[in-house]
Amino acid sequence: xxxxxxxxxxxxxxxxxxxxxxxxxxxxxxxxxxxxxxxxxxxxxxxxxxxxxxxxxxxxxxxxxxxxxxxxxxxxxxxxxxxxxxxxxxxxxxxxxxxxxxxxxxxxxxxxxxxxxxxxx
Numbered sequence: 001x002x003x004x005x006x007x008x009x010x011x012x013x014x015x016x017x018x019x020x021x022x023x024x025x026x027x028x029x030x031x032x033x034x035x036x037x038x039x040x041x042x043x044x045x046x047x048x049x050x051x052x053x054x055x056x057x058x059x060x061x062x063x064x065x066x067x068x069x070x071x072x073x074x075x076x077x078x079x080x081x082x083x084x085x086x087x088x089x090x091x092x093x094x095x096x097x098x099x100x101x102x103x104x105x106x107x108x109x110x111x112x113x114x115x116x117x118x119x120x121x
Contacts, residue, residue, distance in 0.1 A: 007078045008074075010074070010077075014115075015074045015077060017115045018077055018111075018112040018113075019073040019077065021111045021112060021115030022080075022108050022111045022112055023043060023048065024047075025107070025111035025114075026107055026111060030107070031047075031108075033104065034080070034085075034105070037085075037091070038079055038085075039052065039071070040052065050070065050071040051068055051069065051070055051071065052068075052069050054067075054069055080105070080108055080109060080112065081109060081112065085101075086105075
């Protein structure tokens, strides 16, 4: 898609606006589904940060191997605006033909582009 290059040139403010547009423009469950499928992360309670709990048990481990980690919004947008959400090696054969997943990714991309003022494709 080539849009990942445009994410790298975006200011931090623009990245934040694009992410917030996704978080507020889509249903929280939809954003959660995208984040979980990306790297098993999710939104924080306020819906303004991407968090993950790495370790032996991502939900309950808070020891040396665990703890809360904030994931970068730029990293997420780079993935979202690339071809990666449709990588058949990661998400299974014919993921691009899954109407629910395709619609979810399309709506998230449209929200991000609407916030940045750039054309969607």
